[in-house]
Amino acid sequence: xxxxxxxxxxxxxxxxxxxxxxxxxxxxxxxxxxxxxxxxxxxxxxxxxxxxxxxxxxxxxxxxxxxxxxxxxxxxxxxxxxxxxxxxxxxxxxxxxxxxxxxxxxxxxxxxxxxxxxxxxxxxxxxxxxxxxxxxxxxxxxxxxxxxxxxxxxxxxxxxxxxxxxxxxxxxxxxxxxxxxxxxxxxxxxxxxxxxxxxxxxxxxxxxxxxxxxxxxxxxxxxxxxxxxxxxxxxxxxxxxxxxxxxxxxxxxxxxxxxxxxxxxxxxxxxxxxxxxxxxxxxxxxxxxxxxxxxxxxxxxxxxxxxxxxxxxxxxxxxxxxxxxxx
Amino acid sequence: xxxxxxxxxxxxxxxxxxxxxxxxxxxxxxxxxxxxxxxxxxxxxxxxxxxxxxxxxxxxxxxxxxxxxxxxxxxxxxxxxxxxxxxxxxxxxxxxxxxxxxxxxxxxxxxxxxxxxxxxxxxxxxxxxxxxxxxxxxxxxxxxxxxxxxxxxxxxxxxxxxxxxxxxxxxxxxxxxxxxxxxxxxxxxxxxxxxxxxxxxxxxxxxxxxxxxxxxxxxxxxxxxxxxxxxxxxxxxxxxxxxxxxxxxxxxxxxxxxxxxxxxxxxxxxxxxxxxxxxxxxxxxxxxxxxxxxxxxxxxxxxxxxxxxxxxxxxxxxxxxxxxxxxxxxxxxxxxxxxxxxxxxxxxxxxxxxxxxxxxxxxxxxxxxxxxxxxxxxxxxxxxxxxxxxxxxxxxxxxxxxxxxxxxxxxxxxxxxxxx
Numbered sequence: 001x002x003x004x005x006x007x008x009x010x011x012x013x014x015x016x017x018x019x020x021x022x023x024x025x026x027x028x029x030x031x032x033x034x035x036x037x038x039x040x041x042x043x044x045x046x047x048x049x050x051x052x053x054x055x056x057x058x059x060x061x062x063x064x065x066x067x068x069x070x071x072x073x074x075x076x077x078x079x080x081x082x083x084x085x086x087x088x089x090x091x092x093x094x095x096x097x098x099x100x101x102x103x104x105x106x107x108x109x110x111x112x113x114x115x116x117x118x119x120x121x122x123x124x125x126x127x128x129x130x131x132x133x134x135x136x137x138x139x140x141x142x143x144x145x146x147x148x149x150x151x152x153x154x155x156x157x158x159x160x161x162x163x164x165x166x167x168x169x170x171x172x173x174x175x176x177x178x179x180x181x182x183x184x185x186x187x188x189x190x191x192x193x194x195x196x197x198x199x200x201x202x203x204x205x206x207x208x209x210x211x212x213x214x215x216x217x218x219x220x221x222x223x224x225x226x227x228x229x230x231x232x233x234x235x236x237x238x239x240x241x242x243x244x245x246x247x248x249x250x251x252x253x254x255x256x257x258x259x260x261x262x263x264x265x266x267x268x269x270x271x272x273x274x275x276x277x278x279x280x281x282x283x284x285x286x287x288x289x290x291x292x293x294x295x296x297x298x299x300x301x302x303x304x305x306x307x308x309x310x311x312x313x314x315x316x317x318x319x320x321x322x323x324x325x326x327x
Numbered sequence: 328x329x330x331x332x333x334x335x336x337x338x339x340x341x342x343x344x345x346x347x348x349x350x351x352x353x354x355x356x357x358x359x360x361x362x363x364x365x366x367x368x369x370x371x372x373x374x375x376x377x378x379x380x381x382x383x384x385x386x387x388x389x390x391x392x393x394x395x396x397x398x399x400x401x402x403x404x405x406x407x408x409x410x411x412x413x414x415x416x417x418x419x420x421x422x423x424x425x426x427x428x429x430x431x432x433x434x435x436x437x438x439x440x441x442x443x444x445x446x447x448x449x450x451x452x453x454x455x456x457x458x459x460x461x462x463x464x465x466x467x468x469x470x471x472x473x474x475x476x477x478x479x480x481x482x483x484x485x486x487x488x489x490x491x492x493x494x495x496x497x498x499x500x501x502x503x504x505x506x507x508x509x510x511x512x513x514x515x516x517x518x519x520x521x522x523x524x525x526x527x528x529x530x531x532x533x534x535x536x537x538x539x540x541x542x543x544x545x546x547x548x549x550x551x552x553x554x555x556x557x558x559x560x561x562x563x564x565x566x567x568x569x570x571x572x573x574x575x576x577x578x579x580x581x582x583x584x585x586x587x588x589x590x591x592x593x594x595x596x597x598x599x600x601x602x603x604x605x606x607x608x609x610x611x612x613x614x615x616x617x618x619x620x621x622x623x624x625x626x627x628x629x630x631x632x633x634x635x636x637x638x639x640x641x642x643x644x645x646x647x648x649x650x651x652x653x654x655x656x657x658x659x660x661x662x663x664x665x666x667x668x669x670x671x672x673x674x675x676x677x678x679x680x681x682x683x684x685x686x687x688x689x690x691x692x693x694x695x696x697x698x699x700x701x702x703x704x705x706x707x708x709x710x711x712x713x714x715x716x717x718x719x720x721x722x723x724x725x726x727x728x729x730x731x732x733x734x735x736x737x738x739x740x741x742x743x744x745x746x747x
Contacts, residue, residue: 081604092492093430094447095605119697122604188721195720219489222466226448318729320720321587323596 016177019315020193022253024173031069031246032076032165038065039154039161046154050147052134055154056233059134062157063127063235067242069164071204071250073323074196075175075186076167082160085122088129089229090215095123100132100149107145111152118156125156128230135232194254195317201250202304202312203322208243209300212236213293216284223284236281241273244300255311265306269299349649349657351575354636357648358582359568361638362412363561365629368405368641370554373547376402376501380547383525384540392522396505399498400618405641406498406554407625411633414593415584418560418567424491425481425553429612431494433503435484436542438533440510450490457484457495458538475541477549496549499613504543506615513608513695515687517617580728582651586630587719590673594626595712603705608691617691620684623708627677630715631670651722659725666718673715676708 016024038061045058066086069077077083088096103111103124110116123129130153133146176197179187187193211229216236218224228236248266251259273296276283283289312318379395406427412419434443434454445454455463461473465487472479484495494500507520523532525540533539560567571578602610611619632638636650656663683704684690693701723729 081600084601084604092449093432093609094444094449094453095607097447098444116697119606121606121696123607186717191724192720222489224449224489318723321591321716323592 014190015179015181016190017194017256017315019254019256020176020190020197023197023250024176027250027253028069028072028168029173031065031072032161032168035062035065035069036158036161036165038062039158043154043158046151050150052150055150056134059127059130060233060235063230063233063239064242066127067239068246071207071243071247072200073203074200075172076164078323079167080163081122082164086126086157086160088122088126090211090227091123091128095121096128096132099123100129103149104145111145111148114152114155114159117152118159125153127157129153130157131230131233191315191317194315195320197250197254198312198315198317199320199322201247201254201307202319204243204247204250205300205304205307208240208247209297209304212240212243213281213297213300216281217290217293217297218284220287220290223290225280225282225285228281228284231280234279237273237276237279240281240296241270244270244273244303251307251311255314257314259307259310262303262306262310265299265303269296269303272296272299349653351579351654352572353649354651354654355571355575355578355582357636357646357650358578358633359561359571360646360648361632361636362409362567363558363565364638364640364646365405365409365412366554366558366561369402369409370551370558371641372398372402372405373551373554377547377551380543383522384544387522387525387527389522392505392520392525396616399502399505400616400621401641403498403613403618403622404625407622408629408632408638410593410626411585411589411629412567413585414588415581416567416570418570419557422553422557424497425485426497426550427499428485428491428494428497429499430492430609430614431499431503432490432492433508433615435487435493435495436500436503437539440508442510443508450488450492452487452490452493455487458535458542461538475538475545477545477552480542480545481549496546497553498550499615501543501546501550502613502615504539504546509608509615509617509691511608511691513606513691513698515689515692517689518615576728579651579654579726580723582633583719583723583726583728586633587716587723589626590630590712590719591716594623595709595716599623599705599712600709602694603702603709606694606696608694610694611690614691617684617689619690620681624674624677624681627673627708627712631674634666634670654726655722659721662718662721662725666715666722669711669715669718673708673711676704676711680704680708 038058042055042058042062045055049055070083070087073083099121100123102108103120108120110120117125130150133150133153175184175186176193178184179190179193187196216223216225216228218227225231229239230236244266248263248270251262251266255262276292276296278289278292281293284293308319376395376398379391379398383391383395410427413423414420432450432453433439434445434456435452436456437458438456439454443454447453452465457463457472457475461471463470463472465483470479470483472484480495480500484493487493487495503518505520506518507524509516509518511517521532523530524536525543526532526536527540557567559565562568571581598610598612608614611617612622613619634651636652637645637647639645652663652667655666680690680693683693688701692698693705695701
């Protein structure tokens, strides 16, 4: 085993594997472009009419597009903390609510200048700050400021999405595809590029299992449905399903050979998720509902194990360090 | 240019079987020796803190409170250097939350300013205030806290309601009890709890001074007993030492896992980058005492210690021996050279944060919205930590110790699964 892997490492003198090429061209680039379009449409909609009920469809579409690429946490999403800014979750200290409340109470003038708004705490920006404006009843009678805040958040999201799209298209795609080239200090070998994408796949599966499902599950005697991701906009289960679909697409692109076991595991996990019929994952509050969510969590963990066996081993890579290694 | 030669060396390593100057077992011995010395030093300093707390509670005064704070600050120096043992060693990781859990909703413990707010979605107990409430309800059960004991803190309050921010024990709970909330926002200044919060007579401020003293004593006693236990785990015959020596490749992998996970996900991400992006002084690791520059610095030093196989003890003596650096150099001199250079670069960046903070530009000021200099200082260190993580990944590859992850079909970042 060891000798085979060492040999495989030595044979990988090509700048990129077919899998890396497929991920860049068929997976990442279309998705970053799609998110940029959705965020731009949200920005335009907010500029035209910032009322909550009219903005909600564009908000949902932007969140859907974000779920298509949020797992690609390397490169442009990591730089300048863009992914964290777009989707600051989990928010274990309740900072989004407090920050949005403070911005509104103080009528913070940063909303009127994009370069100043870009300096505001990420808890007051991105999809989760906007969710508060669009889905929590506005009782403070400050509709005019709330409108400007919604427009500022939408504009900021669109700017971030364009930056991500440009960085992927003009720079990061080349880095992944030309490992070891002069000036490419990010990826020294094709194996490093494969490892980075494989790490994104595994990290994405872990995030959905441990955070999107694990957080609301809490402990058996202390379930916490109120912390489910994007519950205010009704998206907890939808985000789980969309993330699994995006990760399946990544797995299929990344693998250089058929991955029947992984495909079957994804199919089972997705089927289990769709059968839940519990958009808010509110079922975690009672033992039988919790069990059903736990079954889904196990299915996702099985998918991760299958991907490790079929994809990690074939590429000769293990999971690298990732941003969720901390506690 | 250096990177190109690294690539060439990496390829050369494929055809030559490197002779190992140091055996893996010797390197693991050094690693365990450093862990043992680090936890022993932490224990010694925690006992000093315990004595200072007893003095404070016996005869409360401004001087006694200040002396207790000084011992707490000293105690952080060796402890932070042990954080590199967390990830990768299940025995440490399972235990660590007892002593260094963070961030915390301090309203669980004692009085807080009105601006703190109350219960949140995430934490229904965020403003419980145990010091003021001898009896309260927890998950539908009535809890008798008329006496505040180590058992109450550890058994019932810590992570109550399965909420990680309910930190009832460890360094940061003690820090809050010694300093109080830092109400200066992103301006200069730490917490300023008056010594009279521990006064036993009519001078008592903040109410329930006796219960606050009970809490401080219970938390300090618990810290001492927890550190005593962990030092034993790394002594000859201890379980943590045995675990890393049991399988050499797994042990080497544990060292690198600890280095990479602390550098990247924990320190660069969770503790540093997130704080800047939230502009939130409560995201400081040592937020009550404004000691964050030191906690980051000694975290970084701990990573360097285990790679170079040397640790300077609190009495000035040196623990050293065959190092992981030697193993990596034997496998690929370029990878070792790059990793050593990046560890040193990180220490320079963290040193700059430390020196700026000590000169009065405190870490919370660096976090202020629009403070470009502070952001540049912190993000410089974040980038250095990210760079060093890439070198750590390369070290994992050239040593081939990630093979165990394949064999167990488990990931490098899931030490529990690898080791169980």
